[in-house]
Amino acid sequence: MTTDATGTTGGTTATDEAAAAATVTDRTVTDEAVASLAGTADPRLRELLAGLIRHVHAFARETRLTQQEWEKAVTFLTRTGQTCTGTRQEFILLSDVLGLSMLVETINGDRAAGATESTVLGPFHMTESPVRELGADIDLVGGGEPCVVGGRVLSRDGTPLPGAVIDVWQADGDGFYDVQRPDVQPPGNGRGLFTADADGRFRFRTCVPSPYPIPTDGPVGDLLRATGRHPYRPAHIHFIASAEGHVPVTTHIFVAGSEHLDSDAVFAVKPSLVQDFARTDDPSLAAEFGVANPFRYARFDLVLERS
Ligand code: BEZ
Ligand code: FE
Numbered sequence: 001m002t003t004d005a006t007g008t009t010g011g012t013t014a015t016d017e018a019a020a021a022a023t024v025t026d027r028t029v030t031d032e033a034v035a036s037l038a039g040t041a042d043p044r045l046r047e048l049l050a051g052l053i054r055h056v057h058a059f060a061r062e063t064r065l066t067q068q069e070w071e072k073a074v075t076f077l078t079r080t081g082q083t084c085t086g087t088r089q090e091f092i093l094l095s096d097v098l099g100l101s102m103l104v105e106t107i108n109g110d111r112a113a114g115a116t117e118s119t120v121l122g123p124f125h126m127t128e129s130p131v132r133e134l135g136a137d138i139d140l141v142g143g144g145e146p147c148v149v150g151g152r153v154l155s156r157d158g159t160p161l162p163g164a165v166i167d168v169w170q171a172d173g174d175g176f177y178d179v180q181r182p183d184v185q186p187p188g189n190g191r192g193l194f195t196a197d198a199d200g201r202f203r204f205r206t207c208v209p210s211p212y213p214i215p216t217d218g219p220v221g222d223l224l225r226a227t228g229r230h231p232y233r234p235a236h237i238h239f240i241a242s243a244e245g246h247v248p249v250t251t252h253i254f255v256a257g258s259e260h261l262d263s264d265a266v267f268a269v270k271p272s273l274v275q276d277f278a279r280t281d282d283p284s285l286a287a288e289f290g291v292a293n294p295f296r297y298a299r300f301d302l303v304l305e306r307s
Contacts, residue, residue, distance in 0.1 A: 030057040076219055083218040087179040089123035093220045096120060096266035097229075105268075111249075114156050115305040118251050119268040122238065124177040129167050129191035135290065137205040138192040141185055144173030144207020147277060147296040148289045149253075152200040153241055154303050160200025161304065164243035168192045168204065170236070175212025196243075205289065208277055208296050209235040211259045214266065224265070231265050234258040239302065246304035253300060275300050 033053045040046035059065070083090035095101045101120045109118035132138065153164035169191045171177050178189040196202045213231035216224060224231050235255040242248035252268065253275045254261060261269055281294040289295075
């Protein structure tokens, strides 16, 4: 190839060639990165990584991501990892506030009509719930508004599921989980593992949960502040219900009328999961449940799909 004094090569300038080369590199790095996965033995891993590369590259192109912004993102993710401990999962929290947890849950939690809908697991199901007798109080500290929660675990055709296991966890009346305040709450506070009786019934005592802020003292809190978002979740109790021959469900019940039902920081509210925690002073119910009047009573069934 010949180049004249003006830098023209066969009708194109050196500048044109440099621009074309840069553009080609910009285009082909994605294909090269995807092609580098050719030796991946697990086809699903290959599919996931190829999708990740394509989408992340498309994101960088679309937003014209700068070097400084890339470095900031790396620092943010590094801090997210460094904030994780045995009792804190900042990456799940990040996934939660970006709506990714709820999206994955929705893609995979497609339930047949009538089955209890699922929602996010959240980052606080990290210790084993203590086995408790039906009717036991999971509020080991007291001080909150007393409440009875109960119902049945049923198959979708209405058949009760005796022996179903119901794992429950909730924040205390101040909005903290036991693992967040080990100096104030004993381990297992707000948690219980119950086995449904011969009629599929379950029941426990607790305090009415309060809305609470997700942890904001780490990088996820910085993200919420930078985007002007509040950190609150509406009042709820977590459940995982499982029974032989059925698909387990990970879900919450939300307290009807709670603040933030329409702006959950992690997008996890589904209308079917909002339940009345009715105030009652019925003497026969109080005697049956062994609680003093008045108290709040939430009654609902957990309905599982056959596997
Ligand atoms: C929770 O409900 O425990 C929770 C869920 C997502 C993020 C933070 C907390
Ligand atoms: Fe929670």
